[in-house]
Amino acid sequence: MILRTLNLDKYFGSLHAVDNVSLDIEEGEVRAIIGPNGAGKSTLLDLVSNRTRSSSGRVFFRDSEITGLAPHKIASKGIGRCFQVSKLFPGLSAFDNVQIACISRSDKTYDMFSSGSETHRDDVLGHLESVGLGGMVDDLAGYLSYGDQRRLEIAITLAMKPALLLLDEPTAGVSRAEGHDLMRLVKGLVADQSLTIIFIEHDMDMVFKYADRVSVMHLGRLMITDTPEEIKNNDLVRNIYLGDKAT
């Protein structure tokens, strides 16, 4: 078990955005979280990485409790996060973007007396190469195409060498072909780097093709977790997506 949430709750005023969610993620798993808009998927990831503080409930990462830990500490423990809207260093080159992640990972954030430009050079180039940005090392992150920005964010996150990667709609806004490229890339990383992935996705093609297991959320609650095949044929899920009363 790499990640476990116990009875997570989040209220925004009277809105119960995440309702008593207990989630277990196995090591090496690719888990998709699906559900209609407003189901609480992104909020759930925010609670795990403590971008938003939970109202109640607990989070465990590899058997140690991380509930309420500062986001930078959770990140250092090995939980990487890609956001729904790419969060990059827009005025810096692709190289610098990834390099900063390497600097942070290797505890060189406070190294003031060595050369900044050469630090982790090979590492950085390797990460850029692995997401297919080898030819855009010097390009400014802010000027990259949307799809390339998604790739760059994945490269940045991977450079932290996380054990668990949280991806919020990695293929939203990119072409279908690009989306498949991205997901193949991510899936490949699971094998190569013994990563565990949780990804939020709306495109069912992607979900059924790349996820090992799928969790369905609706109105803040975790409705069901099962294999893609079972989910595909599940009446409850069908009802949720068709808008019927599900419970």
Added chain:
Amino acid sequence: MARLPLQKQSIGLAVGALAALSVLGLFLPPHWTQLLTRVLIMALFATSLNIQVGYAGMLPLGHSMFLGLGAYSFCLLLVKTGMPQILAFPLALLISTAMCVIIGYLCLKSNEPMTFGLLHLAFNILLSTLINKWITFTGGEVGITGIARPAMLADTTYFFFFVLAWFVLCYIVIGIVVSSPFAKAAHGLRENEERLRFLGVNIARFQLVIFTISGLFAAVAGILLSMLDKGAFPAYITLTRSAEALMMCLIGGMFSFFGPTVGAAIVVVFGTVTSIYISQWQGLLGIIILACVIGFRGGLLGRGRKIGLSGDGS
């Protein structure tokens, strides 16, 4: 000047400038040497501010308080304890740095850029008021006067070279720091704080370190300034002085290492020379700033685009 860290060509340029400065220091008449000394000190002050502004994207609005803290702690140590200047110098630095850590900690507590800037401003006002009103301790509006330099440095030319040595030393240290992995992370802070946090960096602590380094060099400038003026004065710690430092960064270009230095030279020389002829020279300064901000985006040494600030990493 494609990127912030020092490059070979700018090092060459710096050595040339250093030679020129030495010649000027040797042959200029004393009052011009004094002016040049002031330029160096204010350049160090502006550059210390730029560590926060240009590199890390922070906006401290009351930076003059660290200039004042350096000057006042140095002079007060001399006046109240009578210790030798060679001892008071490092001790004043220590006191200022400690104050800087405390003030920085309080300013950075909220983790909001706007609150940081305003708290910074508030501390500036607080300290400035304290210095003006606590007459028995700080001398009030008169300041602390009559601090003679040690015999060795009494001569204007000797003192110029003393300041030049400090200036070079500080610039080398700052130059190394702004080319380090630390500075890379600071660029990240400027570009996207949340991304940096989710890469595992403790933002508040990181900002405090930047803040303290910046304050430390401002305090060095403050001590040197008080040696030049033979005292410490409330004018060191005014909001105008804080704004002036920001203007120096803006005029010269905050995305280049020597930008604030050029800005400081312009502001100090221009201010001194024109104030002889015009009483409202600050109005003219305002026009210069407008021209620089509108005409030379990114300052005189900037490339006019934000793009040029970060470099290519290769």
